[in-house]
Amino acid sequence: MAANATLKKRMADLGLTQEELANRMNDAILKITGRPGEVSDRTIRNLLSGSTVRPIARTCAALEAVFGCPVEDLGFEPPRSAARQEDPVRRRTFIASAAGTATAGLAPSLGAPKRVGAGDVARLEAKFASIIAEDHKYGGLVSTETRACALAGEALSLLQRGSAGQRVRNNLYASAAGFMSSAMWAAIDGRRFNEAQRYLDRASTLAAMSGDTTITFRIWSHAGTLYRHLGRPVDALAANDVARGLPIARRDPMFTSLGHARHAAILGLTKDAVAVERAIGCAQSAYSRADPEAQRPTWITAFYDQAEIESLALTACLALGDFEQAEAHAHRGIARLRPHMRRSRAIATARLAHAQLGQGDIDAAVATAVSTPSTHPRVARMLQEFGNKLSVQAPHSRAAKDWNDRTSTRRDTS
Structure with a gap:
């Protein structure tokens, strides 16, 4: 009995654990039959171990929907022909629609x-x-x-x-x-x-x-952000250095600028104000040299501009405790945000509230926080931290009472 290495590899390609695959297959079976599936971790273990070499038709349909290919391409034998005749029109329709949901439009591999x-x-x-x-x-x-x-x-x-x-x-x-x-x-x-x-x-x-060095840059630049959020500045700086050391970062000033700007945000955690200022300056200088008409990947042109430099500088200054400078960056960044950057606007506004609170401007800080949409996970956490700081800094102020009343109402209605 040989293990199914093909299925294991395809799961790894999608980043699926056994539990996640079981959940996706159960969702698919619900679409097929109208009833919840019963795929368990044990089912997946049997599929991976080679104990199951010819899954039943329902399991095959779910596997095909999740992976967008015939079960033969996953290392299995197809179900027997009699089983494959079970409501074939409905099954084909389901696979097309479920694959569209699971893979956002993946065409069936048979065609x-x-x-x-x-x-x-x-x-x-x-x-x-x-x-x-x-x-x-x-x-x-x-x-x-x-x-x-x-x-x-x-x-x-x-x-x-x-x-x-x-x-x-x-x-x-x-x-x-x-x-x-x-x-x-x-x-x-x-x-x-x-x-x-x-x-x-x-x-x-x-x-x-x-x-492709451009996508490699994106990945390691994101890795730097990941470690920054985890409070691991040494790892964050090292990851961002991988991005900054790539040929694209030397060849295109736009990538150079992004590398420096994200480095500044990370350096804020180290409390090195001189290094932060230097990194922001390098980011700004490189950005001014970048050819705005140059061909670049969509992922960088969609978000990186002067507003993002201000946003990352805002992040760095907040970490340093330089709240006055942080507020200045916040106002400049928000003013330059493109209309589609809704998420970035919410994050920058929440950070502005923190900068105002850090300067003791309680009324303005609360007004800013109240205006911030809180549906985004990062924003919700930032507003929670804002409330905690407010309760310490000005627990008996009218603004604090208004904030507590508003947040209590949000919790009661959520």
Whole structure:
């Protein structure tokens, strides 16, 4: 009895644990039959160990929906023909719709072209742009994380289902790495740090296989942010140095600028005000040299601009306790934010409230905090920390009472 190495690899490609695969398959079975599935950890163990070589039709349909390919491509024997005749129209319809949900439009592999080309890469790039746009509107959503993982699986499945030239293969690995980096970012933004670490490992491997230094930059730059949120500045600086040392960071001042700006945010944790000021200055200088018309990946053009430099400088100054300078960066950054940057606006506004509170401007701080949408996980945590600081700094003020009344109402109605 040989273990199913193919299924194990495909699970790793999507970053799925046994429990997560069971949950996704149960969701798929619910769509097939209208009743909850009964796939358990034991079921998955049997599939992986090789104990189950010919899953029943219902299990096959769920596997095909999750992975977007026939069970034969997952290392299994197909169910017997009699089982495959069970309501075939309904089954085909389900697989198409469920695969669309699970993989955001993955075409069934039975109709896939024999030759994978630039058109397939372009379609993936369009989906990547959609993931990025969704992130900037909302940020930190589990659905974004899940969709990005599924799309990474779609990119990798194209490599298995058709032949491709070296350039296309590299682009497909880069696409998969890009989607995994978006899953990683969604997990970081949603404060799901264990998942983010797992995505980092997979994304960095895929990026290395692609040879694409721009997506490698994104991954290690995100890693620096991950470790900054974990309060590990040494690891954060080291990860960001990997990004800053890549050829793209030397060749394109836009990447150089982003590397310095994120370094400044990390250096704030070290309380080195001189190093922070130097890094912000380097970020600003490099940004002024960058050609705004140069061709760059969507992920960097969608967010990196003067507003982001101000935002990262704001983060650094808050960490240093330089609240007056932090407020100045906050106002400049918010004024420059593009309309689609809803998540960034909420985060910057919450940070502005902290900067105002740090200067003792209680009324302005509370007014700013009240105006901040609290649906984003990071923002909700920042507002909770704001309330804790307010209760220490001015527990008996009218503004503190108003804030406590408002937050109590939010909890009662949530």
